[in-house]
Amino acid sequence: MCQYQRMQAYPHGEVVIVVDCEDLDRAADFWTEVLGYSRDGEPSERYLSLLPASEHGPDVLLQKVPERKSGKNRLHLDLRTRDLGREVERAVGLGAVRLSTEPLLEGGWLWHVLADPDGNEFCVLQPPATYWT
Amino acid sequence: MCQYQRMQAYPHGEVVIVVDCEDLDRAADFWTEVLGYSRDGEPSERYLSLLPASEHGPDVLLQKVPERKSGKNRLHLDLRTRDLGREVERAVGLGAVRLSTEPLLEGGWLWHVLADPDGNEFCVLQPPATYWT
Numbered sequence: 001m002c003q004y005q006r007m008q009a010y011p012h013g014e015v016v017i018v019v020d021c022e023d024l025d026r027a028a029d030f031w032t033e034v035l036g037y038s039r040d041g042e043p044s045e046r047y048l049s050l051l052p053a054s055e056h057g058p059d060v061l062l063q064k065v066p067e068r069k070s071g072k073n074r075l076h077l078d079l080r081t082r083d084l085g086r087e088v089e090r091a092v093g094l095g096a097v098r099l100s101t102e103p104l105l106e107g108g109w110l111w112h113v114l115a116d117p118d119g120n121e122f123c124v125l126q127p128p129a130t131y132w133t
Numbered sequence: 134m135c136q137y138q139r140m141q142a143y144p145h146g147e148v149v150i151v152v153d154c155e156d157l158d159r160a161a162d163f164w165t166e167v168l169g170y171s172r173d174g175e176p177s178e179r180y181l182s183l184l185p186a187s188e189h190g191p192d193v194l195l196q197k198v199p200e201r202k203s204g205k206n207r208l209h210l211d212l213r214t215r216d217l218g219r220e221v222e223r224a225v226g227l228g229a230v231r232l233s234t235e236p237l238l239e240g241g242w243l244w245h246v247l248a249d250p251d252g253n254e255f256c257v258l259q260p261p262a263t264y265w266t
Contacts (some may be wrong), residue, residue: 013214075208112183
């Protein structure tokens, strides 16, 4: 389970993103596919770790909680990609719900707001072409 | 601003953690110190990017929002460290509020729940010693 040999951005240890969900398997199916992560073994009663394919990037810890989502998430993930339409379509095909009907535009950035199967918002964004150069 | 040359865990682009806050400067002061990150230039009206010291680890995007926090965060950060007491003390010294009076213990993991200056919960955890080996 130890990932400490992986390089970490946080000098005092590891940073992990914890995501609340109702069903660990359902959330794991969704987020492993969206992020290209893999499961770290079997879920415990309350937790399941998802690991990135390489040593780069944070672990995601799925946490089963009894309460449903209410209100807007105060932390969320942004997925920056080169082809907004394709990535949104891929996420929706995996079970995401698109919350924005039209793409949002600000400063050359174009994005959609989506929700995971638990209603947690995340964004898929297409930065300006100059971003990638 | 482009960080694409950095290695990324997400095969379709970049994953960024977005954190809602009331005051970009206050949140940046806090999270740069806690995570060892640095500011990516000056804040815009609504956004400020924080970058890890190395190419490993996700960017954090602070997002100014009008609403105050209500309810528990559905996504939060876990900071796994070797010395719980020292890291909690450091975070509190930087402006965190400790929400748990006594450390929580589960499966050999010991942790405290804290809140950033905007009330967003995060955890500081000390895994079992075997975790780091």
